[in-house]
Amino acid sequence: MTHETVVILDFGSQTTQLIARRVREAGVYCEIHPCTLPAEEVAAMEPSGLILSGGPMSVYDEDSPQLDPSLLDLRQPGTGEKVPVLGICYGLQALAHALGGGVEPSARREFGRSPIVSHEENDLFRGVPEGSVVWMSHGDHLTRLPDGFRAVAATDNAPIAAVAAEPDSEHGKVYGVQFHPEVVHTEHGATILRNFVREVCGLRGDWTTGSFIDEKAEEIRAQVGDDHVILGLSGGVDSSVAAALLHKAIGDQLTCVFVDNGLLRAGEFEQVQTTFRDGFDIDLRAVDASDLFLGRLAGVADPEEKRRIIGRTFIEVFEQETEAVTAELGHKPRFLAQGTLYPDVIESVSFKGPSATIKTHHNVGGLPEKLGFELVEPFRELFKDEVREVGRQLGVPDAIIRRHPFPGPGLAVRILGPVDREKADLLRQADTIWLDELETSGTYDDVWQAFAVLLPVQSVGVMGDYRTYEQAVCLRAVTSTDGMTADWAKLPYEVLGRASNRIINEVRGINRVAYDVSSKPPATIEWE
C-alpha cells in the first residue's frame, strides 16, 4: 500500500522529530532522512512534499550541510507538479543559500518567543492571526532574498521571518520560515505545518492509527514469513503493545522473554507476569538474570558503560532463551522484536555531523555489533502517545497503557555511580513510596514519569535525638508529551511533604529527600 508521503530532510536539529509529529497529526505519513541522502534516493520515495529542518551549523561554515538544488525540481506523483518545499530555520537558510540569496550572522541573535508583527494571507498562514507568537532559535539571518522570492512575515527583530516564492516564478510552491513551527511555543505552529501539507501540498491526509495497524501487521507477516520471533518484553507500554501487534500479525510464531535484570522496581517481576498472563494469550518466558547483570555492573561508574553492559547482557539472555525455544521448535527463531520508539533512535544515533548523541539507549546504541537476530521494530517511527493509541485500538489493558515509561537499564541509571543489590533494594523502597503517594493523591496520571534517584552522598540528620549520617534520595516527576522535552511537575506541596516524610521514616538508610526542579533541556529526565 502506498501513502501520500512527505520527506523531512534532517540538518541536525534537536526538534526534527517534532516536525514529523505535526505532519502526522495532520494525517500525513512522513519519514525523516539525513540531509546527506542523495537526491535520487529522495526522488525514489516519490514524496508529495519536502521539509528541510533546522540545524546547528551556519550555511557559510566550511563542511556545513548544503541543499542539493536538484531537490527543488522533484515532481509530485499524481499531479506532476513541482514538489512543494518548506525550509525551517537552517532549512530556510540552506534554501536561500542554494538559490543565490544572502545569509549572514546577525548582530542580535534571537532565542525564544517573538510576536509576528505582520504576515501575508497565503496558504501557509491561513487561519494564523496577526500578532501570534512564534519561537525563534537562530544566530544567522537572511540578508538578501533569492530572485523570485518575497518576504511574507516579519517580527520586530527579523524583517524576513518567512519567505515565499512568487506565484509566477519558476520555483513552484516554495516557502521558508525563520522560526520553528514544530515546537509548542509557536502558538499556531501546528496550523502552519498542517497548512503546508494539506493546503500547499494538497494532500488529503490518509494516515490513521487504524491504517497503521493493518499495514504494519501486513509488513510484519511479509518480513517474518514462517519464521519465529523472540520479543523482549518489559511489561512497559511499548513492548506490550508490540506484543499485541505481533500476535495479531503472526499468532503463535511469537515468544516473549521478560528478563529480571535485578534493576526492576519492587514486585515488578511478579506483577508483569500476572498482568500479561491475564491480558494476553501469548507464550511468555520470565528469566531471572539478576546475578548476571549485577555481577557485570559491579564497580562500573560510567553511565554510558553501564548502558552498554546492560544492552549487551540483554541480548545474551535473549540468545540463551532462544536456545530453549530452538530445541522445542526444531529451528532457530530468526527475529528479535523490540518496542523501540523514535526518541530512543534519535537520541542514540547521530546522522553525519549535525545532531549530537545524548545518551545511548540500551536497545539501540547499546546493542552488540554482531547481533544474532534480524530486528523487528514496528514502532521505530512512532512516539509514545501514538503507541498508546495503537495499544488502545488493539485492546491492550488500560493498566498497561497508562503506565509511566520505565527505562530498560532500570534502576541502574537512577543509582548514580556503581550499582549493587543493596543500593537497588534501598532505592526500590523509596521509589515504591513515591509512586504510592502519587497514586493515592490522584496525581499519577498527571505526570509523564516519576521516580526516585539514589544520590551518592551522605548527609547529617537527627532522628529521635541521635545523629544519623545516611544517604539522600531525589524525587523526580516530569510532565511531557513525548519525552523529548519535559518540565518538572508542579505537584502539590502536601504530596511532596507526605512522600518525603514517609521515605525518611520508613526507609532505613535514607535521611534526606530532595525534589528535582530541572526541565529537559537542559537536564534530561533520567539522571544518567
Ligand SMILES: Nc1ncnc2c1ncn2[C@@H]1O[C@H](COP(=O)(O)OP(=O)(O)OP(=O)(O)O)[C@@H](O)[C@H]1O
Ligand atoms: N526487563 C526487560 N526484559 C525484556 N526486554 C526488555 C526489558 N526491558 C526493556 N526491554 C526491551 O527494551 C525495549 C525498550 O525499552 P523501553 O523501556 O523503551 O520500552 P518499554 O519498556 O516497552 O516501554 P516503556 O517505555 O513504557 O517502559 C523494550 O520495548 C523491550 O523490547
Ligand SMILES: O=c1[nH]c(=O)c2[nH+]cn([C@@H]3O[C@H](COP(=O)(O)O)[C@@H](O)[C@H]3O)c2[nH]1
Ligand atoms: O528503554 C529505555 N532505555 C534506555 O536506555 C533509556 N534511557 C532513557 N530512557 C527513557 O527515555 C525517556 C527520555 O529520557 P532522558 O530524558 O533521560 O533521555 C525517559 O522516559 C527515560 O526513562 C530509556 N528507555
Ligand SMILES: NC(=O)CC[C@H](N)C(=O)O
Ligand atoms: N535552529 C537553527 O536551525 C539555527 C540555524 C543556524 N545555525 C542559525 O544559528 O541561524
Ligand SMILES: [Mg+2]
Ligand atoms: Mg520500559
